[in-house]
Amino acid sequence: MSLPDFDTFRAAQAARGFDEVVARSWAPDEDVATHSHPFDADALVIAGEMWLTVDGVTRHLRPGDRFAIAAGTPHEERYGADGATYWVGRAEPG
Template identity: 60%
Template structure:
């Protein structure tokens, strides 16, 4: 069982040099075509499930799973029938 709280996630990531930490909520069955962000991201799935595709490889992520993306990395996202939420720390350029 994952006992991490949002506040402990936030404090740890800020201590690691990330400058923004927030929770993202996604509606059921949301799909985001390939895109990128101007920030690096370190995230923890807090609710639901998602599929993250990077460089032709798709990962199925469940509660407690983590993922990292460098800035400007093209990726696509798909969220499950229950929707999803993840906590994400961002390192802005």
């Protein structure tokens, strides 16, 4: 599997209208309780693993997997034994 570099990912996200692109890293075995964000998010997992639960459906995500979450969508996150890192584009809805 070949992942893009961060600059390539950022440029692609900007072209799609995402005005902020950041790298997020999470500690091993971290659980993030149900929450939501005021922005749309589109992300690419680049290291580790995570479980993302939306509407009662849990996805197991590994490097190369993508996920998108619309602003205001309640979700939970759980990170694996090695934690996880993903790059995410964020945009205000509308």
